[in-house]
Amino acid sequence: MTPEETGTGNAGASEGFHYLEAIEKSITAQMPRAVDELMRLVSIPSVAFPGHPEEPVLAAAAATEELLRSTGLPHVRRIPVEGSFPAVYAEAPAPPGAPTVLLYAHYDVQPAGDPALWRTPPFEPTLIDGRLYGRGAADDKSGIMAHVLALRAFQGRFPVGIKVIIEGQEEYAGERLEEFVERNPDLLRADAIIVADVGNPAVGEPAVTTSLRGLAAFTIEVRTLKESLHSGSFGGAAPDALAALIRMLASLHDDRGDVRVPGLPRGIFPGAGPEEHGFRQAAGVLDGASLVGSGSLADRLWSSYAITVTGLDVPSVNGAINAVQAVARARVTVRVPPAGDPGKAAADVLDYLRSVAPWGVQVSVTDQVLGSGYLADGGGRARAALNRALERAYGRTPRDIGAGGSIPLVSTLAKQFPAAEILLFGAEDEAAAIHAPNERLVLDELRRTAIAEALFLADYAAF
Template structure:
């Protein structure tokens, strides 16, 4: 692959994008103020309000048709259409309007649902993930005055942060109205605010709940402690077998990939993660390999008494949720089974163990970014950012991307970014770099321009 030459954007299009950015930011702030946490039933009405707000913005951007749709039991999504000139391709622009829980409002520097600018960044839950993606698409359509040079289907999902459980049903029911030649997914990240990326691989995700039982009931630790063990200690011993002494995942039979991507500066990487002084990085290989193309295991929660509620008894049972990220090329169901079998094999002291697979299975995904559409994307992004686009993997999981690829096998899938390493997606003080937001709008506008045959 060779770098695309970096050209100057068409003056009229660049000016149109600049003109719509202030209004796009205002509307982004309004969306951030809506706590659309679909995963929390208390915010179901907020999520519906968020969908209605997006639908109204689509109407204002000149959509010929706008619908708010939902599968049974699912979150509201928005579908809108802008017909293109005859003979031009149809492009789906995807983002999602639901957001993660805040992780505790008290931990934020400013209130999570009150957008606040500091040092050129807009802080707030969803400011980057993924209401910036929503407004990137809408700003592009505004820059074209509601008449884009290609056909556009806007699809704004409402339950991505919950694993898109009803997306398959939505795609099946609305297949004809969502069909597209190109799918642009604005739900990834760039390696820097001035370096665009095309995401070409994503890790998969599975989880299990492991429950250990040792006693029929709690018993006094002074009377029985010694010969009688407790379930929490047994559970800890099982969980300790998930990694070796270097922190490598010890579950056998998993796929491990390799990467020639350069290492980031380790000090910056540690600082971005908030790693404490003296704490070691886990595993081996380059950081891109460990993050993007190797498995990772984490214990996400344990059911056991809190310290303040503990008493001198031996616990009869304890359980934990174990999550595992999967390298591209892995089979998620087989990997989940391998994790379950590993836990079952490593039970100490004859304890009883039950491993229950989670239902949120996300397959890993990879693509080959070759062909005319990807060449157009590289040229558009290089022109908007002033730097050539890089191909990168992401350690996170976006289950719906594989679903789109299966449902629309002839479409070229572009996974683009509206975040950067400092965006803290899913974390405290999530933020969007406003300069990068402007570049992302221009890049997408240029992409539609080129897909219409103007490149």
């Protein structure tokens, strides 16, 4: 169904209303099928990190290709990405005079982590009270399904040109798709770009993400001894690598929790952010535990540097022996404000860690990853159409928010296609527990997101 077939181009508001209503009804009717398909997709452990099997990642690529073929897109294929897993690409030509929209999501997921922390098995998707639990249900297989649902509403007759790129290694080393974009600009060139890898501050509260922090991550290793030693015979004089690393990492923040590293100042977000009570609930902050840092929550979450130790290679408590440790490693992640330089941020943090390293320990760094942030402009024709679509789908006006997470590809798209409007919205919400145990997706949020996307495509075509 197209606007021309229903007369929305010239026949007045009544025909336009019925066209939009038909889109909404179509997507709502598709939901049971889409939930089944999403559950099958979530059941695939498509973790594209080193050390995890490749077969499930490739299986997720095949499943994604099958889903895109089901939308009526005439051209669907997997395309190789050097040094990474394949991307799934699809396209349909634009009707005469119509713009082209690029749709983005990713089919890989974060590792599940400790299975004991999950209330349901991470790769056995489970429905509970309208919520789908499982790794990747929200981040970002919901993005794939939102695109699929929206496209199916048009039964293969799309009102705009469509391009789709579904990435296979966003969660680890996503910069490889950035290089692909730079080498293949014509393949992805579009007038508007929808990135469905974000979400709303709360269920039912529509938002458009207008800023993204960048990312710098690295593994730091501390060595002090040729090999670990008996703590009774050598402890108290032999330098302990683990104790040294703990001292270094603890020095990164002051007593309030603000970043202490020189050159990484606090920033200010121009709009409203979350209120503290709702944030504490969404984050699961325990009673009596205080939030860290200073400034507004929006400042801390969206416009300031944040440093997190995301992993440690040290002896586990179970089976620990009485030894002075010869080596210890940590994975450190730095979130960088949209206008910040990730390379400089990484250098500043590493210089600081080396400066506070005690006892002359040996410090080395490996596995550095960098990704730029993004700050949207004021918006134009596409943003106006999206605002109308979100307001109709949710029954309330969307607001601008930032995102503390990073999507390095977005800054590459902005540089490569400066005339394109980039629109970030999706079915996730702050309580979705992405990158954490018990990740979940509110299915009605998926429905509303898909409706908004389809309404946007119809509205954007009508300009």
